[in-house]
Amino acid sequence: MISYNRLADYIIKRRHDQYNRGEKISRKVRTPIISTGSLTIGGAGKTPLTIYIAQLLCQQNLSFAILSRGYRRHTKGLHEIVITNDLALESVKYGDEPVMLKKCFPEFPVIVCEDRYVGVQYIENKYQPRIILLDDGFQHRKLHRDLDVLIFKKDFKGSKATYYPFGDLRDSLKRLKEANFIFLEKGASHETVSFLQEKSHIIFYDFSYTLEGKTRTDNLPFTAFCGIAKPDRFLDSLRTSYLFPDTFISFPDHVDYTPSRIKKLIKTGNTHFITTYKDYVKLPEQFKNDFQIDVFRMDVIPDKPEILITTINNLAK
Numbered sequence: 001m002i003s004y005n006r007l008a009d010y011i012i013k014r015r016h017d018q019y020n021r022g023e024k025i026s027r028k029v030r031t032p033i034i035s036t037g038s039l040t041i042g043g044a045g046k047t048p049l050t051i052y053i054a055q056l057l058c059q060q061n062l063s064f065a066i067l068s069r070g071y072r073r074h075t076k077g078l079h080e081i082v083i084t085n086d087l088a089l090e091s092v093k094y095g096d097e098p099v100m101l102k103k104c105f106p107e108f109p110v111i112v113c114e115d116r117y118v119g120v121q122y123i124e125n126k127y128q129p130r131i132i133l134l135d136d137g138f139q140h141r142k143l144h145r146d147l148d149v150l151i152f153k154k155d156f157k158g159s160k161a162t163y164y165p166f167g168d169l170r171d172s173l174k175r176l177k178e179a180n181f182i183f184l185e186k187g188a189s190h191e192t193v194s195f196l197q198e199k200s201h202i203i204f205y206d207f208s209y210t211l212e213g214k215t216r217t218d219n220l221p222f223t224a225f226c227g228i229a230k231p232d233r234f235l236d237s238l239r240t241s242y243l244f245p246d247t248f249i250s251f252p253d254h255v256d257y258t259p260s261r262i263k264k265l266i267k268t269g270n271t272h273f274i275t276t277y278k279d280y281v282k283l284p285e286q287f288k289n290d291f292q293i294d295v296f297r298m299d300v301i302p303d304k305p306e307i308l309i310t311t312i313n314n315l316a317k
Contacts, residue, residue: 008163012172019141028144029120032131032315035145037138038152039175040161040168042229042253045300047097047278048207049151049183050135052300054105056309057131062316065123066105068135070095070112072254078113078122087281088257096254099281101135116143130316138179139171146315147180149308150200151300153233154185158192176200181308183300205302209241211274213294222272223247224296225265226279227255234276238296243274257282266291 018024034053038044050066057064070079073095081094081102091099094112102110109127113119116134120143123132134140138148163169176182176199183203184196196202224245226234231250238245247268251261262284265273272292275283280295287293302308 004166005162008169009172013174016141016172016175024141026141026144027117029117029124029132031120031124031129032146033120033134033137033143034131034147034149034312034315035134035137035140036149036151037136038150039138039171039173040152040156041164041170043168043233044153045151045183045185045207046136047100048298048300049149050101050133051104052302053149053312054101054108054133056305056312057133058105060309060313060316062131062312063108063127063129064131064133065109065111065127065129066098066101066133066135067111067113067116067119067123067137068095068098068101069114069116069140070098071136072096073098073112075112076114078111078115078119081110081112086285088284091282092256096278096282097135100278103277103281116140131312138175147311148178149181149183150176150179151183152185152188152192152196154187156184156188156192158189158195160191180311183302186303201307203302203305203308205300207237208299208301209237210297210299211241211243211294212297213274213292220272221246221270222274223249223265223268223270224274225249225251226276227251227253227257227282228276228278229253234296237298238274241296243296245274246270255279255282257284257287262287 036050038046075093098110098112111119161167161169179200182196182200183205186204186206235248274294274296277295
């Protein structure tokens, strides 16, 4: 009997083969497109990677726009994000990650659209940027990308990775050779490093952590909470940074902070909270006004990114 992993790989391979043989078309546009992504489901670090590459583009004085599908948003079609005083409402309408990206880069366009080709045409016609940054776009074969950058955490199993729900794969390992660069967190096993080095150019990275918000008093009790794919990693990162919550609450990934969930946080009895940036943008303004909410920020810090920088500059010529 064929295994689940082999069956899933066969189905996914058939889809990609249609594009590889030209039976389905990947449409190319004038503007160079850089795609960030991973082969795994949530928690791989795709959004921190997108932020890092956007920062590189800023440093190189390259104009850009960010295009996202707006995962789990409550709207359809194409929308350009405009930051208002109600980030929670914007996050519900357009998705938490695109709103966070707009908050990080307020001077640059951030667009959400399910049809990335339509989104790219809108960006080209309105803004004419030097680069379009496609957030989590590696699986989107309908649109040609000029540079694909993938990211993996150190616990990625490499050749032993299996498909969701038994593992965390969402795409075929055979596609690794299509990546131009692979960001790999330091500390991965020797087997995983060797496996990935055979596929593409590896850039090793660490995460840096920053606590943003009001000045906190030492030993002040606080509640930590998040609604991300792998909440244990958030808690571990807090502890690594010598932040020890007396209460920790995890919600589902991409959660909406409804009144009942806010009530659950308030019931902890603490007046000080620490959460992720992605969660912060979804919190009701009243809750942020009434309590001390600090953001625990996670940033990608790569070793030797010079080849990536040179490649991006050549792409933008």
